[in-house]
Amino acid sequence: MRVDATSAGPSGTSGSDRIARPWGDRTPYGPGDEWPARTDVFLADGIGADDVERWVRTASVLHSNGDAMDIAVAGGRIVGVRGRAEDRVNRGRLGPKDLYGWQANNSPDRLRRPLVREGGRLVETDWDTAMARVVSRTRELLDARGPSAIGFYTSGQLFLEEYYTLAAIGHGAIGTNHMDGNTRLCTASAAAALKETFACDGQPGSYTDVDHADVIALFGHNAAETQSVLWSRILDRLAGPQPPRIVCVDPRGTPVAQAARSGGVHLAPLPGTNVALMNALLHQIIANDWVDQEYVDAHTVGYAELRDRVAQCPPEWAAQVCRVPAEDIRAAARVLGTAERLLSTVLQGVYQSHQASAAAVQVNNLHLIQGMLGRPGCGILQMNGQPTAQNTRECGADGDMSGFRNWSNGAHVTDLARHWNLDPFQIPHMSPPTHAMQIFRNVEQGTIALLWVSGTNPAVSLPELPRIRSVLARPFLVVQDIFLTETAELADVVLPAATWGEKTGCFTNVDRTVHLSDKAVEPPGEARPDLDIFLDFARRMDFRDRGGLPFPQWHDAESAFDAWAASTETRPCDYTGLSHARLRAAPSGIQWPCNAEHPDGTERLYGDGRFFSHPDECESYGRDLVTGAPLDLTEYRALNPDAKAILKAAEYLPPHEPIVDEYPFALITGRTLYHFHTRTKTGRTPQLQAAAPDVWVECSRADAARLGLDEGDLAEVSTARGSIRARARIGGIRDGVLFVPFHYGYWDTTDDAHDRAANELTPTDWDPVSKQPLFKTAAARITRVSPATGPAPAPTTAASYPVTAGVPPTAGATAETRGARR
């Protein structure tokens, strides 16, 4: 094993244990400077740089940051990775999941052949048999019940070409509106907030805003663990001259919170109260006249209503609701309101909590009323959770319409039908597309009878798992994945897929940077790229366009990309200047919009204060922030938003599941630095698995003392839905709140009990605007079951750090586990 970090400067190599030191060495820099490059490398044991036969260009797929890297290939296998120093996103750096996660590709238990259910058991078969079953069931249902009997639930981890193809097949060829991605769980509220404020999806900011900002505010965004390389960039600013001040909103003592405590402000509100907090912050900004009235007048509508709404929300009121000191709210507002260059980021602490979209929209408002948008350092990053979530949104595999078109605008539907050469009536647009939670409800009722799941694991990742298991037992279930996940085990047909490194395609990160990911090695056994599987299905179904040609008209990743790029002409996410060849020739990733006018891409959106909000142009007319009811064209026109942004006010509503005597804690779930989703890959990566081997529950010191709970004790956590057992980590979380990581399902447990997954506990409730499930607003209780045999299996390096003595620090894998699965 070898981990290197070669700095551009003279400081040389850094420490090699990137489990123990997830963010690596500091390369400090000052405001306006370019972030120094540093190339991080990890090669398998016994492999030196000279042994590498080829380096193949790609980017990370185990988080949303889009870290550019090269895959090292030797002997037809992936043997390591190296960061791309020339890339704008990571400047050569890689995080722990980037460095180690590729090893899962080589895992011996990859799916190699299709499986079909025979006599209650899954048995191996060939592709013809498996696909014939999918095709005949689809045909039967289309004949008997029509397209509304068929649903698709996809991922945030496939490639752009695959999503566009899936959208064309589902929305176009079959004509069902039951299509969503698991991006509904991670990024739906980001998209919704952008649509509410700017009338169109599209990330305004850029990662380079970190280089310029004097205040960085992270709202429910533990960047240190969710985008570790972005956090390295912020840490390097903090270590340099004139560091930015940090404002952190998080109930846990995350590394971000710790950074905020020196010179910035950390607010730890009770879960479910974000709108109250945001309204109070806006109250202070307006009361102190930290408002750019000229910008507001020229570029926004709705200011008067926002002002009147937040006038009713002074810090003292929010302090009662959020249980944070009013003085801290005032201090945070002062930092935000007196910033010269404010960068805000938002993630799951907002998106997966009560009133998700309404709260995320208030962050947009915070920027608009101060005119802090579209200039270096003045950015909004409504983050994504997954590497290719952006493409699920752009391409329309998540319920959005391809190319950020508007489902309620007949001209947009006609335009897409023209690109697909299909009858517009074939594309269902009678109502908003069915979101994931409603798809599962329709399956529960039996009105969706075939569900095709690709690249995701709802049997562990959806809320209220006892219910979801019974729902998944109902339909004809097709699962397309790389491992036999908990969901695949329930399937009627399992299709083995190729993954990252085994297929070619593109994907786009949070700040609109498009990366090409080339095929480095052959997939195992008979596994095939998701694109090939979708196209094979289309050909077997014999879908045709209006001219009688096979539909989709494309046949591989490159032709799919070209069809996609052509369909984005004049849309905000303009890819017309991009192609596989262009991306291969470029030094590294390119930001959209990229077209003839902007051949090298576009760093920031909205620098001119003009938005895609004209009624003919916009992606959405918006929704009621409380009821989620869509506005119609007439109501939207009445706002008079032509090219202006929309300031939307929101009233605070109490969470739906109140904290009561029986369930006295607020329960939140979330991720750790070392894992991704349900650990299908990271659980098969020795270093990552060893760093966070099992579930835990975090509890504050004061709560633990009251309950007689010690570090490492086995505890039972219960809600109205169910119970799990987990070791207790006495940590830096605020009083009254419990945290359970959501990664741990059942594929690697030894018994049949369902007592480990965080989603046994979570409620079925979602934000009415974005339809994102609320994983962070449940009422729970915790009881001690048995004493500790050692510390909890929680990492010590990040938010789950212990506050008690005697817990050994998390460090790199031991000699036995290192490379054990290779």
Add this chain to the structure above:
Amino acid sequence: MSKIDLVLRELHRSENSLARTLLLMADRHRAEHEVFHVARDIAGWSQEHVERIVACAERRGLHISRSASAGAPAVVERVVQRASTAVTSRPETGLLLLADLRRLHRKAAGVSLDWEVLAQAAQAMKERDVFELASSCHPQTLRQMRWANAQLKVHAPQVIAS
């Protein structure tokens, strides 16, 4: 009693009834999670309107009893609720949902018209207090109506097509 007081009394009755309809609807459709949660959220608007109508009436020397109760559902309604959760996986509940949304929309439309009448009269009679009441409550009634309409649009295709 002045005629404007009669309108206030009628609004008090109709808002109470709307709140009750929303709460009942939530209980009948617990397995439709968005309907369940949002119906309860926006029932709160009607309950608040009832309070404000009573207060406004009192300022005018008119006594309206609060107790036409917009509170929790009665025993019989709880039985309905249990029945609704017992059949969560039956498609027939979809038709029931459409019927309930249709009823809700009509009821909210009635309340909206009552507010319209009150606002018009208050303007004509220069009754500022009453006018402000109508101006601040009526938009929420319209939002309740739009929600019923939007939910109907979302659910109808799947209920009818399947």
